[in-house]
Amino acid sequence: MLGTIENKVGxxxxxxxxxxxxxxxxxxxxxxxxxxxxxxxxxxxxxxVGDNGAGKSTLMKVLAGAHLADEGTFFLDGKEVSxxxxxxxxxxxxxxxxxxxxxxxxLDVAANLSLGAEPVxxxxxxxxxxxxxxxxxxxxxxxLAAIDRLQVRTLxxxxxxxxxxxxxxxxxxAIARAVGADSSVVLLDEPTxxxxxxxxxxxxxxxKRLRETNHAVVYISHNLKDIFEVADRITVLRHGAxxxxxxxxxxxxxxxxxxxxxxxxxxxxxxx
Amino acid sequence: MSVEAQPQPAVLDRFRQLRETRFGAFVPxxxxxxxxxxxxxxxxxxxxxxxxxxxxxxxxxxxxTLAVGITIVLLLGDIDLSSAANAGVCAALMAVLIxxxxxxxxxxxIAIVLGVILGCAQGVLVAYVGIPAxxxxxxxxxxxxxxxxxxxxxxxxxxxRDPFVRGITTIYLPPAAGWVLAAxxxxxxxxxxxxxxxxxxxxxxxxDPSMAxxxxxxxxxxxxxxxVATLNSYRGIPLLVVLLVGITALLGWVxxxxxxxxxxxxAGGNAESAxxxxxxxxxxxxxxxxxxxxxxxxAGIVGASRYASVSFNAFAGGPLLLEAIGAAVIGGTSxxxxxxxxxxxxxxxxxxGSLGNGLDLSGASAADKLMFSGAILLIAVAIDAVSRSxxxxxx
Numbered sequence: 001m002l003g004t005i006e007n008k009v010g011x012x013x014x015x016x017x018x019x020x021x022x023x024x025x026x027x028x029x030x031x032x033x034x035x036x037x038x039x040x041x042x043x044x045x046x047x048x049v050g051d052n053g054a055g056k057s058t059l060m061k062v063l064a065g066a067h068l069a070d071e072g073t074f075f076l077d078g079k080e081v082s083x084x085x086x087x088x089x090x091x092x093x094x095x096x097x098x099x100x101x102x103x104x105x106x107l108d109v110a111a112n113l114s115l116g117a118e119p120v121x122x123x124x125x126x127x128x129x130x131x132x133x134x135x136x137x138x139x140x141x142x143x144l145a146a147i148d149r150l151q152v153r154t155l156x157x158x159x160x161x162x163x164x165x166x167x168x169x170x171x172x173x174a175i176a177r178a179v180g181a182d183s184s185v186v187l188l189d190e191p192t193x194x195x196x197x198x199x200x201x202x203x204x205x206x207x208k209r210l211r212e213t214n215h216a217v218v219y220i221s222h223n224l225k226d227i228f229e230v231a232d233r234i235t236v237l238r239h240g241a242x243x244x245x246x247x248x249x250x251x252x253x254x255x256x257x258x259x260x261x262x263x264x265x266x267x268x269x270x271x272x
Numbered sequence: 273m274s275v276e277a278q279p280q281p282a283v284l285d286r287f288r289q290l291r292e293t294r295f296g297a298f299v300p301x302x303x304x305x306x307x308x309x310x311x312x313x314x315x316x317x318x319x320x321x322x323x324x325x326x327x328x329x330x331x332x333x334x335x336x337t338l339a340v341g342i343t344i345v346l347l348l349g350d351i352d353l354s355s356a357a358n359a360g361v362c363a364a365l366m367a368v369l370i371x372x373x374x375x376x377x378x379x380x381x382i383a384i385v386l387g388v389i390l391g392c393a394q395g396v397l398v399a400y401v402g403i404p405a406x407x408x409x410x411x412x413x414x415x416x417x418x419x420x421x422x423x424x425x426x427x428x429x430x431x432x433r434d435p436f437v438r439g440i441t442t443i444y445l446p447p448a449a450g451w452v453l454a455a456x457x458x459x460x461x462x463x464x465x466x467x468x469x470x471x472x473x474x475x476x477x478x479x480d481p482s483m484a485x486x487x488x489x490x491x492x493x494x495x496x497x498x499x500v501a502t503l504n505s506y507r508g509i510p511l512l513v514v515l516l517v518g519i520t521a522l523l524g525w526v527x528x529x530x531x532x533x534x535x536x537x538x539a540g541g542n543a544e545s546a547x548x549x550x551x552x553x554x555x556x557x558x559x560x561x562x563x564x565x566x567x568x569x570x571a572g573i574v575g576a577s578r579y580a581s582v583s584f585n586a587f588a589g590g591p592l593l594l595e596a597i598g599a600a601v602i603g604g605t606s607x608x609x610x611x612x613x614x615x616x617x618x619x620x621x622x623x624x625g626s627l628g629n630g631l632d633l634s635g636a637s638a639a640d641k642l643m644f645s646g647a648i649l650l651i652a653v654a655i656d657a658v659s660r661s662x663x664x665x666x667x
Contacts, residue, residue, distance in 0.1 A: 115551075133525075
């Protein structure tokens with residue numbers, strides 16, 4: 001079943017927290033995913049790489065429930081689960097941070113972190129939940145805890161409007177929002193794509209913190225330098241199918257680039 | 273941030289920072305209001321009389337009520353062009369019911385229900401059918417004007433003698449009751465602010481400077497005392513002012529302190545973000561239009577009470593709608609959505625009302641008044657655009 005993965009990783013792979021197999025997804029006549037296998041363990045950063053159109057983002061959206069797979073099975077800690085909507089994914093602790101972040105710039109950091117799940121004061125049970133007063137202080141405490149966990153040191157106040165923050169800080173807030181929601185799997189789509197050097201550093205530190213807090217992290221990026229810095233394993237996709245999965249310590253950027261662009265031959269060697 | 277990269281005039285930056293603070297959004301409109309009052313106070317001494325201020329408040333009431341409602345859809349980044357016409361329909365229905373011997377309170381209640389239904393219906397068209405709010409409410413503007421004519425019948429106006437409806441704008445609190453009310457409101461405000469600060473200290477959260485805390489309380493007390501003193505020296509606080517401040521306070525609380533209000537700001541700031549965290553943006557939109565309908569109906573009742581009649585010209589075709597939208601925007605509520613406050617709409621209505629009132633006193637022509645109002649509106653939107661561009665740059 002997980003042929004290529006066993007092939008490359010074998011017994012040394014940690015037990016998977018989230019695993020999918022045989023994922024197929026077509027958009028009209030275009031086969032975006034042709035039976036992809038993928039897995040990620042807790043306390044691990046799994047990079048997902050591939051050329052444009054390899055199916056990375058489609059796979060990510062399938063994992064997050066934003067796309068419904070045509071075929072394929074999902075396993076969470078070895079148990080088969082069904083993920084057919086973002087709500088399902090959320091219930092299973094899977095959180096995605098999209099490239100566009102989707103933060104509300106007109107709201108402050110605390111409000112963004114609790115958006116859609118604001119804590120309300122007790123004693124107002126006679127009102128419907130959406131009209132009960134928000135417990136602003138509990139919300140700030142929650143935000144401070146989330147920021148602390150990720151050790152985002154540059155943020156001065158959780159009462160600052162997101163519109164005034166830097167790109168790296170926003171990325172950190174978006175990640176904190178995903179982590180704050182009781183998640184075990186965090187999917188990051190190109191988190192450093194638009195960032196400068198210092199900002200990228202900040203985000204990579206946050207990703208490392210996610211690993212330390214025992215999250216399963218899936219990390220899509222085009223930047224192999226970043227990937228070799230944070231990832232434990234690297235899954236390469238090409239034309240909507242698996243090429244292979246490597247331990248970062250056992251491969252080189254050159255090998256990954258060749259795998260992305262030309263794939264492997266039958267013996268598992270790079271095609272030159 | 274792009275602050276280092278692009279040095280800008282410090283004044284502009286300060287101004288933007290000011291606008292971002294919790295009470296900063298009040299400052300521009302408050303300064304505008306004070307400037308207008310000082311100007312007319314010097315050129316037209318009659319302007320500063322308590323009698324004139326009383327009329328100013330009463331004149332601004334209908335515009336202010338509508339503006340508070342419109343602010344709520346503006347927060348979503350939508351617009352409602354139909355609310356003045358909606359107010360007219362509700363007022364007309366109420367008048368017809370009262371003529372048919374329905375008791376005043378029940379007629380008012382039916383009018384309010386109608387307003388909410390008309391608002392929600394437009395909200396459904398915007399949220400579920402996907403027609404732009406501008407088009408839906410433009411159609412509403414035309415349709416409701418027609419409906420109002422139909423309800424009013426041939427004569428086009430119905431006199432309003434019902435004591436309940438008239439009472440809304442003709443009853444005053446005795447001066448003593450006014451002072452008691454003022455003291456209670458100030459005490460509650462001070463208690464809430466101080467308790468909040470104490471709890472923040474206990475929980476080890478970031479504190480507001482104590483200057484700001486006491487400044488808030490002092491400022492609030494001065495405004496309340498000044499308003500009550502002015503109104504008491506004429507006839508006492510009109511019941512209408514108490515009602516409108518109460519309704520605005522309630523809506524202000526709902527929009528800033530409840531999950532519903534937070535969703536409103538979130539959907540207006542970034543609808544996609546709101547959708548992804550599980551907020552049902554369609555429900556929010558329908559509810560917002562329903563609230564506009566509610567405020568329109570209340571404005572209709574207030575208007576009928578104040579003019580002692582319901583006539584087509586008082587609500588439809590006239591400048592009421594544009595003044596209400598202008599008041600909301602002058603108050604600093606962004607047409608782009610996600611920023612604003614219902615309190616500012618009241619201040620905006622006072623700016624428009626003061627301008628009209630002052631120009632009337634100085635014998636300005638209708639032409640001058642229109643041009644002045646246009647200029648003020650333009651300045652207000654320019655302030656919005658300038659303070660918004662900082663967010664756009666750092667994106």
